[in-house]
Amino acid sequence: MRVHGVLVVASMAFAMAASPCANAQTLYKLIDKNGKITYSEEKPKNFDGQVIPLNINPNANTTTSSPAPQAAKPKAPPPGKPAPPSRAQELNAAQERLDKAKAALASAKDNPSDSDQQILGNKGGGVRFVPTPEYQEKIQKLEQDVKSAEENLAKLQK
Numbered sequence: 001m002r003v004h005g006v007l008v009v010a011s012m013a014f015a016m017a018a019s020p021c022a023n024a025q026t027l028y029k030l031i032d033k034n035g036k037i038t039y040s041e042e043k044p045k046n047f048d049g050q051v052i053p054l055n056i057n058p059n060a061n062t063t064t065s066s067p068a069p070q071a072a073k074p075k076a077p078p079p080g081k082p083a084p085p086s087r088a089q090e091l092n093a094a095q096e097r098l099d100k101a102k103a104a105l106a107s108a109k110d111n112p113s114d115s116d117q118q119i120l121g122n123k124g125g126g127v128r129f130v131p132t133p134e135y136q137e138k139i140q141k142l143e144q145d146v147k148s149a150e151e152n153l154a155k156l157q158k
Helices: 002-018 087-108 133-157
Strands: 024-034 037-040 049-057 117-122 127-133
Touching: 037 127, 087 133
Parallel strands: none
Antiparallel strands: 024 037, 024 049, 117 127
16 A cells, blocks of 8 residues: 555656646736736736736746846947938938028128129219129029028928
8 A cells, every 4th residue: 555655646746747837826907998018926806808828837047147138229320421310310400501591692682792783874964883793693593592491491390
């Protein structure tokens, strides 16, 4: 009888050791209706969400502790190559270009030089100042610069 008892105990011990779930613990992954994930060692009652049982074998899932991973740092540009501008920097630069283009146009219209005008008429019979073709081209180019800067800024703001 004694041999039989030893065999039963030995076979039970062998069965427990051979079974992968013999030492397993159950952990529950809880996902609420907002998508928030939490974990629990006990199955919750009346939980309004998804409950996923996770069978954990503590003997199979051992690791050594390591420091938490660092957040990925943005790569530095290669030497001699400047970093790409951020969105805010691009917007600021586009606004500055627009402001400069508007200022140049206003200055050209408000302060034409003597070479930008030609005099028509007789001095005794009345004279008038007329913009030269070169000045008119200069104003058109400055107006086009303003329009282009406005379009670029609008494109970046989308």
